[in-house]
Amino acid sequence: MTTTPIRGETHAALISAPGSGQGKSMVTAALARLHRNAGRRVRVFKHGPDYLDPMVLEVASGEPVYQLHPWMTGEEECRWRLAEAAQSADLILVEGSMGLFDGEPSSADLAMLAGIPALPVIDARGMAQTFGAVAQGLATYHPRMVVREVIANRIGSARHGDMLRESLPAGISLLGAIPRSAAMAIPDRHLGLVQAGELEGLDRQLDAAAAVLAEAGLDRLPARVTLEAGAPEPPPRLLDGVRIAVARDAAFAFIYRANLDLLRQLGASLRFFSPLKDRGLPEADALWLPGGYPELHGRTLAANDGIRDAIRSHFAADRPLLAECGGLMACTEALTDGEGETHAMLGLLPGSVRMAGKLKALGLQSLRSDRGELRGHTYHHSELDTGEVPLARTRRLAGSEAEPVFRRRGLVASYFHGYFPSAPELVAAIFRGEPWSPLG
Template sequence: MNEQEQIKGKAPVALITAPGSGQGKSMVTAALARLHRNAGLNVRVFKHGPDYLDPMVLEVASGNPVYQLHPWMTGESECLWRLAEAAAEADLVLVEGSMGLYDGAPSSADLAVLAGMPALPLIDAGGMAQTFGAVALGLASYRDDVTVREVIANRIGGAVHGEMLAESLPPDITLLGGIPRHPAMDIPDRHLGIVQAREISDLDERLNQAAQVLAEAGLSRLPREIELTARQPAPPPDDLVGKRIAIARDSAFAFIYRANEDLLRAMGAELFYFSPLADEAVPDADALWLPGGYPELHGETLAGAGHFKATLKAHHEAGRPILAECGGMMACMEALVDQEGKRHAMAGLLPGESIMAGQLVGLGIQSLESEQGSLRGHTFHHSRVKTSLTPVTHTRRQRFDSAGEAIYRHGSLTASYFHSYFPSCPTAAAALFLRP
């Protein structure tokens, strides 16, 4: 398709946001998607910013793939293209914001302004009465270019509480609905965020119950329609034609952006998946990707995965490229020390060990500068690496333009806590899977 061809779409679109984290955005967005999906609508959902876990639940809720939108990491043009493409085919488009409406740079508010979509704040009203109106007014008036016409009250105590909240709002903001406290609206979490969708055995049932809670709260009405127009992106270069790339994917290695997989295929690669937790061998491939995840929760299993570790070592000794991101790098160390202080033997491709720190160690948007260009992404981890290796370079923090995560190279292995968003620089991404 011609690079200049326009995509036009028109659909009800809303950004589900909040004053901050912990307000219930993830489950309410998922419940809204399931509510309208159950009504027979084609629902597309997106997530603002770097996040692997929320999209897993949103995909189950909507029945459609979920992609990230972030004006800096994914780029403004990609944000507009994905939204316009979704609006052209879907009956409803929802975007789950990150943190609070104005948090981050670029923030969820910046994405809303870029796309011309209204912000729909979800405010935790537990322990709150008339101050609810003040919070809503502050969100709506903080910036003149952000549109807030309606708000949702979460965790209300009952009908009378809901009436008090509605009465507290300024004249130009209405209460779309009040969601009562309900077990179906809760979702378990752990140190990196919500629990992976595949680990919640009754997720479908929970989502259907949550959808019913929203229906009874009066949240069945669709947001306003908006028009979205964007340019169809140019096809990526075919740098990976004929290349076979093996990808670890299971509960320990699950942090994979759909856009990254899409790009590898669009550049000509053939993808093969395997499970280290099941002690499956690394497939015969030209390159290997060990993505992030939760290896620290499966230390004993990975330590006993002799077949996986032997074939991983053979792949490395053959000089075939390996990209090990975060949890993938932890699996390549000599050992992993888990949250309880237990030491588990890993693959030993890198000297040293990874140690769970019991607190957040790295967080933020970063980029990896290379000869091919700037490969953007992020970091988010609760462990540290202790190694004798000297980094070949460091990523750059977007906010402070300072040194970020260390990038290690050992033979054909590139390892770091940095999670790459491949479409931000396709040629740089492809270079990670090609022999020098």
């Protein structure tokens, strides 16, 4: 349900690419910082289920970053978030995922749904006139997809940039040609970019990257668009008076802003804590262990007997506890990290997890229940070995096999990451410890 329509007009573009690895994440962040440094208010969004890119984009823009995905977050929410941002932002950038037309729904689907043009970033290393062919292909592949400009990335010289510009067909121009630069590189690890909070000197690097883009002529704003949508009605306050302790630190950081927003809109009060540093839990009725990198902090987690005892006591009292992916890993009896070292975990779920050294699951999934369908995704490099019988399995939309969902006392645990606004009633039932039933 929606209320009175909202409307805004601003400059906007979806930053995409022919495929992954073209450099669009850092280009998006550098563009956001470039225009922010020019005194503009920049709002950035991320297509699809991604936790890591938004962390960098928030630092770059100085504004909150939300996910947009026509299936996971819903078409109406995509339109509403963009229209709301357009009321006050001078520029909206949406970072796409994978290639422009990859996935279902793709980044192109989001751009067409919202009515914003795509601005592809094309890695031009080892490329000359073929650059124009790639740009033309992206611009003409779908009749409703608007591509007016492209960005050349990682060029070797000014002459190289001129060749790329000359290769473009009529109707497509070159916004800028970015030279190869250390400022445009950002480290990553097995789940994606290194978390923004772990990158020393990130602000300085973003300023340097913005300067590279300015020198390359990318300080021109994209086209103006008009964005209109209905504002959603507030959800019922199903968590009034419920105190939720939320783990948030370098080991547990995969949290959608929209999930926190929804919990507050439902009436919950949130108390954050660090399983790495804190010796106990804040006063709380329910507990949320989100995803993250427990495998990188196994020794520290195992040594914190204070927090381990507090979480075990919470579990023994049959209080609600939601554990997602990294949270699930922490709830097992033992975790074997990438170096082969095994660490004692919470022991709330029988069995153990082991880092596999390769991707084990990736894809969009949902958990169907009598309280609604919780949409989200799975993405992990570890394997679970347990004799526990799952309560349910997620439903696979694309990618890997369905994930088991376990329930023991008040604990609900799975590798599945949920987007809470897709099923407020189910989320409220989990955090209140109320019964809910899976649907096939």
